[in-house]
Structure formats: C-alpha cells, structure tokens
Amino acid sequence: MLIQCPHCYKNILPRGDDSCPSCDGDTNDEKALSNPFRPVVFPIPIPEDPLCILCGSPSTELKVVIEKHRDDDALARNLFKVIFSVLTFGAGGTTDREHVQHEVAASVPLCDHCARFGNIDVHEVRYDRQSIAIMCHHAFRESIETEN
C-alpha cells in the first residue's frame, strides 16, 4: 500500500524494513509522523472562511508568496547574457522575459499573528508547473479536503 513518507512526503511503497526507498527515512518514525505540517501544492482555490496555513486558526489575511528562480549558475548565465547581448545588439527585453518565467506566486491564508511572526516553509517550487508546495498545518489541509 502506498503511503506518504513522513520525511520526504513522496507517495512511496515502504521497503521490508519500513524504510523509504526515496530518502531512506524510517516511515514509522513517531516524531516525523506527529509533525502537523505537510506540503500542499499551491495555487489552490482558497475556501471562503480559510484557516491559517501555519496554525489552523481562522485566517484574516491572504499573503502572496513569490518565489523567484535562484541563479545558481550566475557566472555562466552572465557570460551567456553578454554573448547574447552582443549577438542581438543588447536586446534587454529577452532576458527580462526569461526572468518572468522563473517566478511563481500563490496566495496563502494567514491569521493575524502568523502574518506578522510566522515563517512560511516552502517545500518545493516547480517553475515549469507554476506551483509552490508549502508546508501547511493539518487543520488547513483538512479544511480544503472537506471543501472539495
């Protein structure tokens, strides 16, 4: 039976010793299993009376989370840009457009307190799918599951 690994959150079939074939974590790890946070992939339709994704209280604010592509390969990229701009006589617009493609935004509901002091934990960003997986409290996850 497929289960969601409490460490890497992938849906996996545990090995004979109950370890996860994806991350080698123990799928019976009590501490990991009791963690109320699991990833939810945004954007999703926000319910009418949403709950805070961090604590599960009734939420009062929608916060927009924006993730931008991190330039891990800055040097190579700049080199490319220079060559590119020489070839195209400095068409800056092209690199700008490229940048916009590497940006994903999603609104998430937060209560007053968490909007001010909470830390949003981004689990995974998929620029190709325009999605962000954000760690959400189980109360929030239940509220969107009953909505659907």
Ligand SMILES: [Zn+2]
């Ligand atoms: Zn795992």
Ligand SMILES: [Zn+2]
């Ligand atoms: Zn909250």
